[in-house]
Amino acid sequence: MFSLRSVVGKLWLTIIGLVAVILITLGVFLVQSLEQYFSQSEDQVHNLKQLAGDYSNGAALHLRDEEFYKMANQLLELQDARMIALDKDLKELNPSVEGKNQELLRFKTADFFSDTELKTVLNGQMLEKRIPYNKQGKINQRNDYIAVAVPLYHTPDGGAKDTEGAIVLYQSLKSLEATQWDVFRLFVIVSIIGFLMTTVFAFFLFYRITRPLLQLKDAAGRISRGEYGTKVPILSSDEIGELAKSFNVMGEDLQENVKALRHEKENLSSVLRSMTDAVMTFDAGGKVIVTNPQGDKIIQEWEELTWNPDGPPVNGGVPAALPLPLDRHIPAPLQPMFHQVVTEAREQTDKLHVENEVWSVAMTPLLSRDGVRGAVAVLRDVTEEFRLDKLRKDFVANVSHELRTPLSMVQGYSEALLDDIAGSPEERKELAQVIYDEALRMGRLVRDLLDLARMEAGHLEMNIGRTDIGGLVKRMHRKFTVLAREKDIRLNFVLPEGELVCTADEDRLEQVLTNLLDNAFRHTPGGKTITIKAEPCAYKSSPGCKLEVTDEGQGIPAEDVPYVFERFYKADKARTRGATGGTGLGLAIVKNIVDAHQGTITMRSKLGQGTTFTIVLPCKAC
Numbered sequence: 001m002f003s004l005r006s007v008v009g010k011l012w013l014t015i016i017g018l019v020a021v022i023l024i025t026l027g028v029f030l031v032q033s034l035e036q037y038f039s040q041s042e043d044q045v046h047n048l049k050q051l052a053g054d055y056s057n058g059a060a061l062h063l064r065d066e067e068f069y070k071m072a073n074q075l076l077e078l079q080d081a082r083m084i085a086l087d088k089d090l091k092e093l094n095p096s097v098e099g100k101n102q103e104l105l106r107f108k109t110a111d112f113f114s115d116t117e118l119k120t121v122l123n124g125q126m127l128e129k130r131i132p133y134n135k136q137g138k139i140n141q142r143n144d145y146i147a148v149a150v151p152l153y154h155t156p157d158g159g160a161k162d163t164e165g166a167i168v169l170y171q172s173l174k175s176l177e178a179t180q181w182d183v184f185r186l187f188v189i190v191s192i193i194g195f196l197m198t199t200v201f202a203f204f205l206f207y208r209i210t211r212p213l214l215q216l217k218d219a220a221g222r223i224s225r226g227e228y229g230t231k232v233p234i235l236s237s238d239e240i241g242e243l244a245k246s247f248n249v250m251g252e253d254l255q256e257n258v259k260a261l262r263h264e265k266e267n268l269s270s271v272l273r274s275m276t277d278a279v280m281t282f283d284a285g286g287k288v289i290v291t292n293p294q295g296d297k298i299i300q301e302w303e304e305l306t307w308n309p310d311g312p313p314v315n316g317g318v319p320a321a322l323p324l325p326l327d328r329h330i331p332a333p334l335q336p337m338f339h340q341v342v343t344e345a346r347e348q349t350d351k352l353h354v355e356n357e358v359w360s361v362a363m364t365p366l367l368s369r370d371g372v373r374g375a376v377a378v379l380r381d382v383t384e385e386f387r388l389d390k391l392r393k394d395f396v397a398n399v400s401h402e403l404r405t406p407l408s409m410v411q412g413y414s415e416a417l418l419d420d421i422a423g424s425p426e427e428r429k430e431l432a433q434v435i436y437d438e439a440l441r442m443g444r445l446v447r448d449l450l451d452l453a454r455m456e457a458g459h460l461e462m463n464i465g466r467t468d469i470g471g472l473v474k475r476m477h478r479k480f481t482v483l484a485r486e487k488d489i490r491l492n493f494v495l496p497e498g499e500l501v502c503t504a505d506e507d508r509l510e511q512v513l514t515n516l517l518d519n520a521f522r523h524t525p526g527g528k529t530i531t532i533k534a535e536p537c538a539y540k541s542s543p544g545c546k547l548e549v550t551d552e553g554q555g556i557p558a559e560d561v562p563y564v565f566e567r568f569y570k571a572d573k574a575r576t577r578g579a580t581g582g583t584g585l586g587l588a589i590v591k592n593i594v595d596a597h598q599g600t601i602t603m604r605s606k607l608g609q610g611t612t613f614t615i616v617l618p619c620k621a622c
Contacts, residue, residue, distance in 0.1 A: 012202035019194040023187065030183050045128055045146055048081070052126075052148040052169040059085055059167055060154050069094035081171035084109050085152065088165055090118050109168050112147035121149045121166045145170050212240045216247055228255035278379040284372060286330040286338060298379060302331040302354065334361065334377060341365050341375045351382070356562075358386040395567060403445070406438035448585040455592035462505045462596060469500040469534050469545055476513045476532060480521065488526035494533040502545045502619045508593045513549065515586035516613050520551035524610075528552035536619075539599075543619045550612040556605040564603060565591040 055072055062068035072083050073094070085093040086109060109118070117127055127149040147170035154164040215232050222230045230251060232244040272279055272292035280299070281290040291299065330338050333352050341348050341363045352359045360382045366374040413431045422428040454460055477493045484491040513532070520530050533548040556564060567588045590613075594601045597617050605611035 009202075011205055012198060015198040015201065016195065019191075019198055023191050023194065026190075027187055030187070045130075045148070048146060048148045048169060048171055049126065049128065049150070051081075052083075052150045052167055055083055055169060056150050056152050056167045059152055060164070064093070066094055076169070076171075079171065081169060082107070084168040084170075086118065086166045086168065088122060088163070090115060090166075093165070107145070107170060112145070112168060112170055113149050118149060118166055118168075121151050122163050124151050124163060126150050145172055147171075209240065212236075212244060216244065219247065219251070223251060223254065228258055276380075280330075280334075280377045280379070281366075281374065282330050282338060282377070283374040284342060286335070288328040288330065289374065295379070299328065299331055302333060334363070337361060337363050338375055338377075342372050345372050351386075357381060357383045359383075391566060399445075399449075403442060406442045409438045410435050445585075448589060451589055455589065455596070460592065460596050462508065464503060464505055467502050467504045467506040467509065469502050469547070470495045472506060472509060472513070473532050473534050473547075476510065476517060479514075480517050483521055484530070487521060487524075489521065489524055490529040492529060492531045494531065494535075496535050500534055500536060500545055502617055504597055504617060505593075508596070512590045512593050512615065513547070515590050516549040519586055520549060520553065520611075524551045524553040528610075537616060539616050539618050544599075545617055545619055547615040547617070548612055550610065552610040555607040555609055555611055556603075557607055561603065561605060565601075 058068065058072070069083065069085055076083055083094075087093055090109070092109070112129055112131060113121075113127060121127055129147050131145045131147065147168060149166055149168045151163050152165040152167050154162050212232075212235060219230045219232045228251060232247050234241050234244045234248075275292055276294065278295035278298050279290075279292045280288060280295040283289055288299065333354050337348050337350055342365065345365050345367065347362065347364045349360075349362045352361055358381075360380045361377060363375050363377040365372045366376060413435050416422060417428060417431055422431055451460075473493050473495060477491060480491055517530070517532070524530055529552050531548075531550045533546075533550070535546050537544050537546040565587050567585055591601055594615055594617070599615060599617040601613065601615050603611060603613050
């Protein structure tokens, strides 16, 4: 579209300005030329007077010679002039003179001078007159005329001068008004033609120059919208054609680069999606830019937590350094590390404890010329590693503790026997009994460790068969009756009516109940009750049986409940160990045996009111 702000409009204005300057300059020169011309026309009267005098002298010698007048008028016609010779009676002496300029031949002497004026000329006076072109109604004549009348003297034989007549010499003179009109008309015509030519040239530029530029603009717009295969037609071999060719090459290179970048982006996205670690990228303000699915899941989970800036989080996370924004910003647990990374512009690593999970975090700043523009964080769930490391440390500490006490007692009593400290056979027998009991204790610990190792390695031997759950419960009741009587604890059992049979390893189930009852007797004070209960139930839409061992001991704190089935875990804060302390492996062995039967074991406990262990086993194929 043509507009003054476009390239064509600017070129058009430039050319119009140049044409205007040229026309103005030409007008100035024309005005000066006209002024010079009309200043010279003032001298033409004087020149015409001299010329009339010269012809008067010639005519005096050829007064009646028509050839002279004819030749003289032919010469004067070249200067747009004519001579008329008059005698004393004011009659023309050369009426038959002809010429090519009919305009000059139209005039008579009376057109310029009256008879009265001519008589004064005959008396020896010279007259001059300027006649406008439109005088006497001669509208078609556009010339002014100047006329000079001089006396014609005859000097016979060198005597005195006699006036024989008059010479009238007139010459055309273009008028100033006509000249100005012609110049103005010429100037207007040239200006209109110049403006029309510049306008045509501007539209020529519009179609020949700006059209390829508009095509380039349109192609650039399509490329910006993602149409990288856009081509511009090459219509010429000039600079615009070279520009179009370069633009097409640029589009091809851009398409290849975008394709390569897209390929790399897809590869990077595939890598990020396949990573088990969470990856998050933040800008300098802490807003989330890019995450992989694992990182997005973490952000959603952590944003749902209720953070308490003044203390521990309500749901178990870490305190927030800043209030959590409403949009997708960096989660509160990562904010202290993020601000440290952005401030110090160096990598930071740390471990975060959020609820019951442990996360290893590595955060690196994203640097630019203007400073730190953000950070990228990689989070790995190390909860299992942390738990295993804790179990390893606890295992070493517990094994060392469990073995140190009996070994110390065995060593001490053995030295007492060797040194004959015991003075009687009864004392030596008592010392030997202590050594024997501690050896049994260490044997049980070693046996439990071996059993647990075999179970966790999947090498547990199972003898699956028909098992009478009611008979097993009654046998366990008889087995612990003496111990219950000694501890003043009531031991009860509850069985359903009829036979309760399950497919299981009876020896392993007896081991499970033995460990649970042994644990219950150790932590139940006298005067309380321990109950064994068995009943049928549904397990995963199939028949099953449920076994419960309930005590009225001191219970287990809520924070210790998730860890009671770990090896060597002892909730000593809530329970007191009896004289025959356990190894801390009983419940771990119980859980492995139940898992081997494809069953489940759960526990519910309330501090100060007791604990209940519930085992559910399928009654079909185990």
